[in-house]
Amino acid sequence: MNWRIKPELRALNPYNPWHIIALGFGSGLSPVAPGTAGSLAALPFCWLLALLPLPWALLAVFCAFWIGVVACQSVDDALGGHDHGAVVWDEFVGMFITTLGLPAHWGLLLAGFVCFRVFDVLKPWPIRWADRRIPGGYGIMLDDVLAGLGAWMTLRGLLLLFA
Numbered sequence: 001m002n003w004r005i006k007p008e009l010r011a012l013n014p015y016n017p018w019h020i021i022a023l024g025f026g027s028g029l030s031p032v033a034p035g036t037a038g039s040l041a042a043l044p045f046c047w048l049l050a051l052l053p054l055p056w057a058l059l060a061v062f063c064a065f066w067i068g069v070v071a072c073q074s075v076d077d078a079l080g081g082h083d084h085g086a087v088v089w090d091e092f093v094g095m096f097i098t099t100l101g102l103p104a105h106w107g108l109l110l111a112g113f114v115c116f117r118v119f120d121v122l123k124p125w126p127i128r129w130a131d132r133r134i135p136g137g138y139g140i141m142l143d144d145v146l147a148g149l150g151a152w153m154t155l156r157g158l159l160l161l162f163a
Helices: 007-011 017-022 024-029 034-050 054-078 089-098 106-122 127-133 136-162
Strands: none
Touching (some): 017 024, 024 089, 034 054, 034 089, 054 089, 089 106, 089 136
16 A cells, blocks of 8 residues: 555554455555445445345444454554544444345445445434544544434435335
């Protein structure tokens, strides 16, 4: 990974697996819209999750969340305690939640992507509250978990309405 894209990222270790995970395997290094890039990079993993039985997919999302808390806290500590835009593992987990239980169909996954990005960008209550009030790795993860839940409910509602 090329840490020269943003000078403040020099504090990160390109060989630290927590840093690699937090930056979404490099997708967070996108110079334009890193959150969107991270959400897009999550789509192949969402496809794989859709192939799992629901209990296993839930377990995978739960593990990804806790891995994210540790990884995001590690980057937050290295960068001096702020939610840097390059940290996109939270977008991965938000996308996992958004598409949880959906069949492996690209149209549904793309609809999930759009729903998630709307919630993640607009940050309606309680997402904005969590984003502003809860610090550290847990806070970085929580607002995107809430955005994922909002997007999941919206997507499920749309499927009921139009299916």
